[in-house]
Amino acid sequence: MSGVGIIGWIVIGILAGWVAEKVMKRNHGLLTNLAVGVVGALLGGFVAGLLGISFGGWIGSFVIATLGAIILLFLLGLLKRR
Known part of the structure; x- marks a missing residue:
């Protein structure tokens, strides 16, 4: 994410985490997102x-x-099942 800046990383990270949470049907908090x-x-x-x-x-x-983030949640879900 070059050229976005630290605030951009935070905003994009929260939004991407939230969207991934909804797609993967999970329920996390703001910091986890x-x-x-x-x-x-x-x-x-x-x-x-x-x-x-x-x-x-x-x-x-x-x-x-x-x-x-979707890939990450998928992989974490696989690890959690074991």
Whole structure:
């Protein structure tokens, strides 16, 4: 999420975590949504980089962060079942 800034990371992280929470039918609090969104953004950015997908700006960062957060919640759900 280059060029977004720390406030942008926080806003995008909260929104991405919230959207991922709704998609995965989970119920977390604001801080958990932030953590899931920011870690999801890192995960999504890593996966997008491996696939050669480039993104930019708020919308691209939000989409990648949300997809990463969904992947993160999915993986955590798999670990939780074991």
